[in-house]
Amino acid sequence: MCLGMPASVVEPVDVSGQRVLVDVQGQQQTVSAALLISDSTDLPRPGDWVLVHMGFALSRMDESEARSVLESLDDLNDMYADQLHAHAAESERQRS
Numbered sequence: 001m002c003l004g005m006p007a008s009v010v011e012p013v014d015v016s017g018q019r020v021l022v023d024v025q026g027q028q029q030t031v032s033a034a035l036l037i038s039d040s041t042d043l044p045r046p047g048d049w050v051l052v053h054m055g056f057a058l059s060r061m062d063e064s065e066a067r068s069v070l071e072s073l074d075d076l077n078d079m080y081a082d083q084l085h086a087h088a089a090e091s092e093r094q095r096s
Contacts (some may be wrong), residue, residue, distance in 0.1 A: 003073075004053040006066035007031070009044045020044055022052060025070065033057045 005011070007022035018034040020043060031052050033043055044050055049066040050057035060068075 002053060004051040005009050005073075006061060007050055007052045008066070009046055009048045009050060011046050012043050015043060018043065020050075020057065022050065022057070024052060029055075031055050031057050036060060049050070086093055 001074055004081050005024045007024040010021040010028060013019045013021050013030050018032060018037060021028055022028050029052075029054060031050075033050070034056075035046060036050065036057050036080050038091050044057065044060065049061045049063050051059045
């Protein structure tokens, strides 16, 4: 399964190439905004939120929606980590 990640736009990088620098939970990367815009004057601006997948900004999103998605992903990560910890503890008990 592939997930798009909410990203905050940091700055335009290449206006004519329709590329912007985004921040995805502290990791910055340059992505194409070509799927979002009709011309180079419509690039997402710093502070805008976009959904990023495979190097492309797929859609614009509002900040509250982006933060909600990020929070849900953090919750899923925490649940997965808890399950791994419980499995490791059970394996250790069985070896003892």
